[in-house]
Amino acid sequence: MMSAKGKLYGLGVGPGDPELMTVKAVRLLQQSPIVAYLAARGKKGNALTIIESYLKPDQVTLPLIYPVTTEKLPAHLNYETLVADFYDQSAAEVAAHLDAGRDVAVICEGDPFFYGSFMYLHDRLAGSYETVVVPGVCSVLGAAAVLGAPLVYRNQSLSIISGVLPEEELKRRLADSDAAAIMKLGSNFPKVRKVVNELGLGDRALYVERATMKNERVLPLAEVDPASAPYFSIVLVPGRKWQS
Incomplete structure (x- = not known):
């Protein structure tokens, strides 16, 4: 018997101060077995820094590492293509957990739908998985x-x-x-x-x-x-x- 699919949560975690997270965001964060976060290579990222004190020892973090951020690219590389491929791959990694019946909380600095990186995962996954978006205090x-x-x-x-x-x-x-x-x-x-x-x-x-x-x-x-x-x-x- 196949397990039910997990739920996808897009959690706005606010602009920086952990006390500016909503009660709902903290609750859903702490009940999610998988916590995904986006960050630049070699960095934790602001979203993870904000929520670290709320994490429980048994939760698994899933880093989604940008291939490029603001640096200048060589002429043969296309930024839009690189980023689109990155979000495709990230969505596939999140989907693997959802298909296995594990809920995934994707944390997003500020608000998920206000210049938030989560929106690109939402575009790729919300049509296939039950999705809950929790707004956050924007920057x-x-x-x-x-x-x-x-x-x-x-x-x-x-x-x-x-x-x-x-x-x-x-x-x-x-x-x-x-x-x-x-x-x-x-x-x-x-x-x-x-x-x-x-x-x-x-x-x-x-x-x-x-x-x-x-x-x-x-x-x-x-x-x-x-x-x-x-x-x-x-x-x-x-x-x-x-x-x-």
Whole structure:
């Protein structure tokens, strides 16, 4: 008799502080025999660092190691193909446990469906396995809390903008926004700061890196060293204050 398939859990574990995990995420994490996490080669990854204190001795961790992250690739290698193949292989590894009747919790920093790596596994597996997604506190909200910056007042709209965008597109989208969170900085930081200043938003823009993590750092935008801005940093441009 074949065993029933396991359940797939996509757990948002928050932006960095383990106490920002939801009660539901902790419960489902601790009851899952297999805990899968994504990380760069040679690193634990932020998601695993967040949840380590909640793990039980009998749980098995399943590392899914990216073949490439932000480094420049040789001309003969295609980033999109490499990453697609990686997610195909990772989905197959997770599916092997699910087919054997073991539940798998895939942990995801922030929220699983907000720039979360889990979404690519969800695309490949959710049609074949019972899947539960638990939302998490995303980095934008963690950053706003750390900075003490209300994001949007009354009828204002918030734009989430990728710093990877070309300069003119980034400028257009930011100019059209009441408030904005600019993510995916790293090597894109000089371009982002240039656009912010050209739009006259330097006095409103706020910068934080690794918000809510132990190595969190808040700096004035003008004082950030472009060479040191990590990928996990955010520039917030809060909506203009409304006097109630």
